[in-house]
Amino acid sequence: MRSSAFGRLEQFHLEPELEVGRALQRRAAVRPLFEKRTEPAGARPTEVSFGPFRLLRSQFLLLEGHKPVPLGSRALQILIALLERPGELVSKQDLMARVWPNVFVEPANLTVHMSALRRTLRDGQGGNRFIVNIPGRGYCFVASVAMWTHEN
Template identity: 75%
Template sequence: MMPGSTAAFGRLAQFHPESELDARGAAQTPDTAQELFENRTGSAGAAPADVLFGPFRLVPTQYLLLEGDKPVPLGSRALEILIALLERRGELVSKQDLMARVWPNIFVEPANLTVHMSALRRALRDGRDGHRFIVNIPGRGYCFVASVEAPKRGN
């Protein structure tokens, strides 16, 4: 874990009352986050690579979430929320940041974020079968807390 990341998780823990949640072991370092969202040529800021977490694979370039080899039915707004949370996993992402990302230049009620977040968590079965992916910090935002990896690339 990088210096300063422990302090970030300490700040996160103060906002979340669930004592059984230990986000420190699940989060990735900022360097790992950048590696996961680089394209195959290695240049950051381009199309993000596939990301694995729990039984899921996210293919951001195709707006596709797979569980095993089966597509998970999920709308584009919920997928955009997931991509935003994965890009900043281990960090608190404010509701305002998520809304600006998912609905740029459009005013929408905060309830829209709640609806799409609910659909995302339902599709991930978040909180069931021992899987915990997204933590809500009431009144503040959301944090992706599951362990994440990039798939091995073949020749």
């Protein structure tokens, strides 16, 4: 019995050098979610506003007016990544590496969370257009964005 169990485990053995290499490549290409910078204190935007929404980065919170918007952490991370580069194409690979660092996930995971984000923002409804998909390449945040820093 022991040899058959060992044989079954052996079939799932991963080649560690391939996984380590993949993880190192991702790590080099990904910036941390709230990267520390050498800017003066308070110089990094802490609040981002677009349409009827406000993102409070330090609180990891999305508001519509003054009301918190229920949004999963993965979808919120996608939104933050897009808002850090408004008007720029953010590749699917960049988003996946950012939201799921050092973990392999199917591209469908990104699609599911992007769909939840767009549904929450009511993207494409009532004249709202926030996120555009560039088929096969990635996503772009296209709405006007206002950023500011709150001094303590």
